[in-house]
Amino acid sequence: MLNEYAYCPRLFYLEWVQGEWRESRDTVEGRAKHRRVQKESGRVPGPDETRKDDSAIHARSILMSAGKIGLIAKIDLLEGEGNRLTPVDYKRGKRPDIPEGAYEPERVQVCAQGLILRENGYECSEGVIYYVESKERVAIPFTDELVKRTLTLLEYAKKFASLGTIPAPLQDSPKCPRCSLVGICLPDEVQRLSEDDDGELVDVRRLLPARDDALPLYVQEQGAVMSKRGDTIEIKRAGSPPVTGRFMEVSHISTWGNVTMTSQCMHELCDRGIPVCHFSYGNWFYGITHGMTHKNxxxxxxxxxxxxxxxxxxxxxxxxxxxxxxxxxxxxxxxxxxxxxxxxxxxxxxxxxxxxxxxxxxxxxxxxxxxxxxxxxxxxxxxxxxxxxxxxxxxxxxxxxxxxxxxxxxxxxxxxxxxxxxxxxxxxxxxxxxxxxxxxxxxxxxxxxxxxxxxxxxxxxxxxxxxxxxxxxxxxxxxxxxxxxxxxxxxxxxxxxxxxxxxxxxxxxxxxxxxxxxxxxxxxxxxxxxxxxxxxxxxxxxxxxxx
Ligand code: SF4
Incomplete structure (x- = not known):
């Protein structure tokens, strides 16, 4: 959450207040690279225990909260000895070529994890960001300046979340082309439509891909059975070989008449937010099955x-x-x-x-x-x-x-x-x-x-x-x-x-x-x-x- 706020307050609001999320190749790839660290393993002894025992700690995917400052985090990896712990945050890409070794949103995020550890009674003076693609560890010292910046951003984020007004889009920002929610935020489009026609109009950058990656899937063969096979949907039809398609390439499914779907397939579709539209054999659009209602x-x-x-x-x-x-x-x-x-x-x-x-x-x-x-x-x-x-x-x-x-x-x-x-x-x-x-x-x-x-x-x-x-x-x-x-x-x-x-x-x-x-x-x-x-x-x- 702080990571997003530090990147752009509007991004924070879209994700954390309005519940927006967009699956993309980047997010799927990021999840795959995170998979190993997302498996919970190891144990973090309580602070009283660690004060008496100096043995090494190595624990993955640890959920911790800090009630006083109001933060909760899942820490990818915790390393340390005795009472001294270091949070390690995994990032998908390469180490950026900047003097600080990591961008501010990433530094703030790992510092917030350090503050949670401190509130829980551990000693924590620095964090590490590990860049998976370049296989580099970057140490992030928790300087007074970084701690102050982290706490200020946290205060602003809480304030913005309670205002009920989405922050305005960034103007002509180089952050937007890299933003995962650019297609939802529409920064330049919103600005253009809110401008006075008489004034000078801003150029609208091409930030959206012209087409969608995912496409609708139509199933109208009577008696067809749809089931889940790993990351794919398999469609079995009488007298024909089965066909498969990857879930991530499907935007929604339409079925006509007598088409059956297994519950595993339906669960996966709900989980991924892929709706299923049901038509009668005679083309009457009579229903839609989807996952939880949008959080907005x-x-x-x-x-x-x-x-x-x-x-x-x-x-x-x-x-x-x-x-x-x-x-x-x-x-x-x-x-x-x-x-x-x-x-x-x-x-x-x-x-x-x-x-x-x-x-x-x-x-x-x-x-x-x-x-x-x-x-x-x-x-x-x-x-x-x-x-x-x-x-x-x-x-x-x-x-x-x-x-x-x-x-x-x-x-x-x-x-x-x-x-x-x-x-x-x-x-x-x-x-x-x-x-x-x-x-x-x-x-x-x-x-x-x-x-x-x-x-x-x-x-x-x-x-x-x-x-x-x-x-x-x-x-x-x-x-x-x-x-x-x-x-x-x-x-x-x-x-x-x-x-x-x-x-x-x-x-x-x-x-x-x-x-x-x-x-x-x-x-x-x-x-x-x-x-x-x-x-x-x-x-x-x-x-x-x-x-
Ligand atoms: S597209 Fe730009 S303005 Fe919109 S949320 Fe992303 S970074 Fe912020």
């Missing part, structure tokens, strides 16, 4: 407070609807060569009206009017081959529950997948996906997920439908009539999911931040910007709109 209670309190405030809710809702209408207009302009100018003008007018709306009912009316204009020009974006495909992909109007033609079946299926992705993203950020600002609460409806996905419906789902049909990836044979509706066959679903994932993985230039980023990552950035808005860090929710 502050965010949920703000979410509930804002949702109960009609003015604050509509201020967010109008930006969401504006963004959706603007993106629908862009999609039509790019893909329908015959779209009447009047339709584009009407969508521009409705987007502007929505951006100024102060009444939730009026906003719904504007959204409905825009949907009418959009879907009445939607067919012009589809270029089905003449002949047998053309009537199948003839689009007349948007219909659902159930969708009555293949185009509507594709739209409904992809909107359900997008709602699932928005739900998973919101949970990972710490929101309650069921309480929205535009969509009002309704039993079983992930209202906030529906809010978040609005901007992405045209950009991701509709765009994937257009490319599936125009590139002949999907054919009329991929659909089946069921009662009064039409649904996708399993093979058809596979093609559609692949097209959706390609779209989510494609890069787009961010209109405000200027860097290229995948749609999947934008979805997360938008959820985090919403969280920053609720925390009062950015004045308004900015929708993601392509040009």
């Amino acid at each position: 209670v502050e965010l949920r309190i703000r979410q509930f407070r804002t949702a109960g405030d009609a003015g604050a809710s509509v201020a967010i809702a109008r930006r969401i609807v504006e963004g959706k209408i603007r993106n629908c207009r862009t999609l039509l302009r790019r893909n329908n060569p015959d779209v009447p100018e009047a339709a584009l003008e009407e969508l521009a007018r409705l987007a502007k009206l929505a951006s100024e709306a102060t009444d939730a009912g009026a906003l719904l009316g504007m959204e409905g009017a825009a949907a009418n204009v959009y879907f009445s020009n939607f067919a012009g974006m589809l270029k089905a081959s003449p002949g047998e495909c053309a009537p199948a992909f003839d689009f007349q109007e948007r219909n659902r529950r159930p969708p009555k033609d293949p185009v509507n079946a594709l739209l409904s299926f992809l909107y359900a997948i997008l709602a699932k992705d928005a739900t998973v993203t919101l949970l990972s950020v710490g929101f309650d996906p069921y309480l929205g600002f535009h969509h009002r609460p309704k039993y079983g409806r992930p209202a906030l997920a529906l809010d978040l996905m609005e901007e992405f419906r045209p950009l991701v789902a509709d765009s994937a439908v257009i490319s599936l049909i125009n590139n002949r990836e999907t054919t009329p044979d991929d659909f089946i009539e069921k009662g009064i509706g039409v649904t996708l066959k399993p093979e058809g679903k596979k093609t559609v999911i692949e097209a959706y994932e390609r779209r989510m993985d494609s890069l787009v230039t961010h209109p405000i931040f200027g860097y290229s980023i995948s749609y999947r990552r934008v979805l997360e950035v938008q959820a985090r910007i919403l969280a920053r808005h609720l925390a009062g860090e950015v004045p308004a929710y900015e929708p993601f709109c392509t040009r």
Whole structure:
């Protein structure tokens, strides 16, 4: 905790007050290198015992606390003789080339361990930092200056933790590119969005990887059984060899119908924070299994407070609807060569009206009017081959529950997948996906997920439908009539999911931040910007709109 505070007070707040954590290759590698010292071994005799006995002490992974100064630590290694002990802290990398031999956060951390030992009655005048990669030990003397600095940082950390306000991001700091929570903190993005448009805008550095390391896993084969095998998930399917994937490369799992999971596999997924989304065979998104709820209670309190405030809710809702209408207009302009100018003008007018709306009912009316204009020009974006495909992909109007033609079946299926992705993203950020600002609460409806996905419906789902049909990836044979509706066959679903994932993985230039980023990552950035808005860090929710 002190290590993080010394590095950056905001990092401390994110990790220790809001419970943020991001697994990365660095953290996994760090854990692996720490594994040996994390195994508890050896014994540390009590101070009275050690005063009488001078034998050597060598104990690993020792938990100790000091009530007076209010610290608790797990010490990687304790070495010493008799009553004199030295804490040894293991670090993953190489010894830094600086006169002190270690950075301040690391020195403060080992000094805090020394203070705990002193309060417990041991003598402790220095600590050691061991750099695993360069195999070097660096002695850290506990000078008066270092002790004073450690106690000051401890006092500040406790004060900040109780304030309930996240410290502002560091400005243009070289620490940010190395920070494990940069993708959650969004230091430059928050600064840009909180700036006055009239002033000089800061450059937003590319600190986020353009794409995620982990990807969704879809399992729709009926009768499949998923189990844990070491660090991998194994999927057994009747009549086919098993397939495996590493847990750390999976962001979340979606299953359709009769798919079984062993309890060991489920425990591992919960432990790693990998949610499992359950769809019925008929594509109904009916549940999600995940580990403990995100620890960021502050965010949920703000979410509930804002949702109960009609003015604050509509201020967010109008930006969401504006963004959706603007993106629908862009999609039509790019893909329908015959779209009447009047339709584009009407969508521009409705987007502007929505951006100024102060009444939730009026906003719904504007959204409905825009949907009418959009879907009445939607067919012009589809270029089905003449002949047998053309009537199948003839689009007349948007219909659902159930969708009555293949185009509507594709739209409904992809909107359900997008709602699932928005739900998973919101949970990972710490929101309650069921309480929205535009969509009002309704039993079983992930209202906030529906809010978040609005901007992405045209950009991701509709765009994937257009490319599936125009590139002949999907054919009329991929659909089946069921009662009064039409649904996708399993093979058809596979093609559609692949097209959706390609779209989510494609890069787009961010209109405000200027860097290229995948749609999947934008979805997360938008959820985090919403969280920053609720925390009062950015004045308004900015929708993601392509040009
Ligand atoms: S990204 Fe920068 S400002 Fe944000 S927590 Fe990390 S070091 Fe602090």
